[in-house]
Amino acid sequence: MKKNRLSDSIWVFGDYRNYFQNRVTLQLIAKGKELAKELDKQLIAVVLGDQVHQYAMEYVAHGADVVVAGEDPGLMEYQVDTYTAVLARWVEAFKPQILLAGATSFGREFFPRLAKRLHTGLSADCVALDVEKDTGLLVQTTPSFGGELLAEVVTPDHKPQMATVHPGIFRELPHDPDAFGCIIYPEIGPLPEIRVKRMRTRPQQTHDIRLEDAAVVVAGGIGLGSKELFGMLSELADLLGGDVGATRPAVYAGWAEEERLLGQTGKNVRPKLLISVGTSGALQYTTGIQGAETIIAINRDPNAPFFKIADLGLVGDAVTVLPLLLDALRKRV
Amino acid sequence: MEIVVCIKQVPDVPTVRMDRERMTIIREGVESVINPLDYIALEAALELRQKAGGHVCIITMGPVQSEVALREALAVGADQAILLTDPDFAGADTLATSHVLARAIQKIEPFPDLILCGMQTTDSDTGHVGPQIAEELGLPQVCGVNEIHREGKFLVVKRLSDGFVDTVKVTLPTLLTVTKGLCPVRDLPLGALEAAFSTKDVLEWNMTDLDLKKEEVGFAGSATQVRRLRTPPPRGSGDIIEGPPDVLVGHLLRRLEALSILDEEDEKK
């Protein structure tokens, strides 16, 4: 029988402002629980806000053994200064072994500051987490050079071992309404003054939702030949619940905005599925997309280098294949 | 307004080689450039200087070769450049890097109103250094900024964060990390680089100048260690299908079903 211990455990920061942040938290609870089993520790979710009970319940239903919660009107806004103060205090009191957060915008702004205050190591945007057999250390695999290299990082002599983790890498556990766990509310302590005052916040327009977060990305290259054909990618993306990316020549041709550029000088995406049409597969482009789980390529040249990294390659002319594909999909979704 | 911009030299090409014994990147023979977002930070600093007066000082921690990056920044228009270099600074993680940079900023007189960093680099890409400098200096931070306006003793800045567009007001002194969309990057004026090499000085500070101890910096002062570098498993090429368009579309639809992106077609058993 495992003791219910707060100290020496694995902590996951509960990030919940929107659907996407909530999902990565649930993914981390699942992964953290796996690591916790291996290390014979407990998985603890920690959540801050003005009213967090519903999130705490959700985290228990998704596998957290314990939720450490802090409720205070002063914690309503996601503020790096206040969150760092509270979490640093609790980490010093309860001494977790491992502390994880999603590599969301907030996670990547908050965790470096927290790690510095705790004088410990942090790895960024990890794509794998494993326990090293002989040492019990957390091996944090982080991409660098735009995904060209993977570095295995450890924090041998400092605690907690901290990492932010790329969304969508791990699978969340199913919601279990019968799950049992405890929720505790430790003392929050004094909060620092707010130095970064929010004047206005609006949700992003759907068109500026981060391409990096899309589960499906449909990308087009100069091989599409015309703005009209390129435009069909938007419908394809809509039908599949995804977003559109482009190669540099396609951006230069004026078929897509600069924000949609993928690759070395543009964005890195790691969606579940990437469909790339009329792109040759230049290295400067493929560095930005090779993190995709599945890559489907459509190109009329059977020798296009891109086929070498595609999971499914279709040798065909986009002019005929795209309209046919759209027809078939419109009937199905 | 007194502004410090932190810049890092990064390899220009993705032809990265590594030193497997020391687990570090071999930088010799690889052309280096200023990290693209640091260029944007520099442009933003120059623009603020134009409106508000003051000085722009650039600092980098790196091997002596990084002086080139500082010269380039001087050529673009920075007023002062400081190279933080010492054999013991090598192998630093972000904890140790931010410590050296923060210590150097404390030594700069007068203490800056604004510190600018890139949101992240194109090489190790952690995005930690900005917030960690802010923490050590006890300053507020805003990350991922793509618009800056001055309002007296405050800055009003805009950034995208997790699906929200935030406009925030921050007190000075402060640290911002900047991202794309902030400033267009201008070309170097003709002859400016040569001039920067011959006329302007680059200050050089080492561990002793910064009153630092060996165990606080570089590899010794780091909490993380890179155990192993590897390349991602090569993506083997999968099935390549040739045939008429309807056959190709059929293959694609079946793959979408297998990935649960599309529901299985009912009629099909």
Ligand SMILES: Cc1cc2nc3c(=O)[nH]c(=O)nc-3n(C[C@H](O)[C@H](O)[C@H](O)COP(=O)(O)OP(=O)(O)OC[C@H]3O[C@@H](n4cnc5c(N)ncnc54)[C@H](O)[C@@H]3O)c2cc1C
């Ligand atoms: C320093 C540097 C940085 C760069 N950074 C980037 C970057 O970040 N992102 C980026 O994308 N590029 C970048 N590039 C450019 C890059 O090298 C390539 O030139 C670019 O990616 C090629 O784009 P493409 O595949 O659209 O075009 P192409 O290479 O011209 O390929 C077009 C493909 O379409 C196929 N095709 C043609 N007609 C059809 C049709 N009717 N149906 C189906 N297929 C068809 C052709 O067979 C061909 O394979 C960079 C270059 C440099 C030097």
Ligand SMILES: Cc1cc2nc3c(=O)[nH]c(=O)nc-3n(C[C@H](O)[C@H](O)[C@H](O)COP(=O)(O)OP(=O)(O)OC[C@H]3O[C@@H](n4cnc5c(N)ncnc54)[C@H](O)[C@@H]3O)c2cc1C
């Ligand atoms: C493969 C690999 C993986 C690594 N993984 C980790 C890791 O997981 N955790 C970790 O702590 N360290 C890690 N490091 C070490 C890290 O790269 C160094 O600490 C580096 O000096 C700064 O990190 P960065 O490039 O990620 O900077 P970022 O934090 O991405 O840089 C943001 C901004 O800070 C400023 N800045 C950064 N470095 C300097 C500098 N030297 N001089 C002046 N300004 C600067 C620039 O304005 C820059 O735009 C890794 C190194 C390698 C080679």
